[in-house]
Amino acid sequence: xxxxxxxxxxxxxxxxxxxxxxxxxxxxxxxxxxxxxxxxxxxxxxxxxxxxxxxxxxxxxxxxxxxxxxxxxxxxxxxxxxxxxxxxxxxxxxxxxxxxxxxxxxxxxxxxxxxxxxxxxxxxxxx
Numbered sequence: 001x002x003x004x005x006x007x008x009x010x011x012x013x014x015x016x017x018x019x020x021x022x023x024x025x026x027x028x029x030x031x032x033x034x035x036x037x038x039x040x041x042x043x044x045x046x047x048x049x050x051x052x053x054x055x056x057x058x059x060x061x062x063x064x065x066x067x068x069x070x071x072x073x074x075x076x077x078x079x080x081x082x083x084x085x086x087x088x089x090x091x092x093x094x095x096x097x098x099x100x101x102x103x104x105x106x107x108x109x110x111x112x113x114x115x116x117x118x119x120x121x122x123x124x125x126x127x
Contacts, residue, residue, distance in 0.1 A: 003018075004016055004018060004125075006027075007046055007049045008049065009046065009048070009050040009051075010049070010050050010052075011048075011049060011085060012048055012049045012052060012085050012086065012087050013086050014048065014079075014086075014087045014089060015086060015088050015089065016088075016089050017089060017090050017091075017111050019114070020118075020123075025092070025107075025111075026077060026089045026090060026091050026092045027089075029075075029092030033075065037072060037075055040073070041072045041077065044060065044072055045070065047059075048060065048070070049087075058071060058073075059071050059072075063078070063100050063105060064105075065105070065109060066080055066081070066112075067079070067090075067105060067108045067109060067112070068080065068087075071095075074094055074095045075093070075095065076092065076093055076094075076095050076104070077091070078090045078091050078104060078105070079108075080108070080115075082115070088111075088112070088115055090107065090111040090112060091107050091108055091111065
């Protein structure tokens with residue numbers, strides 16, 4: 001189970017999404033980052049996990065349709081909230097324009113739907 005967890009705080013547990021093959025697009029992106037960028041990302045995860053909120057929209061933002069973005073400049077990690085005080089990180093990418101790329105948001109929504117379905121079918125978390 002710990003392989004899913006990116007950060008476990010007092011308010012939220014932040015998890016990487018894994019597909020049926022055990023692959024995590026978001027975790028792979030995170031692992032490709034420099035140590036500085038990893039540290040920036042983990043600091044945001046820690047702030048959200050421990051405090052339950054990030055007030056700075058330059059660091060965490062609602063992107064609509066219940067998709068949220070952790071924003072460790074210049075990277076982005078899209079996510080959604082789930083029951084049990086969980087935040088599931090769906091995908092990561094390097095920001096290249098002011099607007100959220102449509103394909104990245106669609107990807108996050110598809111992953112969210114996949115997660116909900118697999119959890120409902122009891123086919124996501126290992127026993």
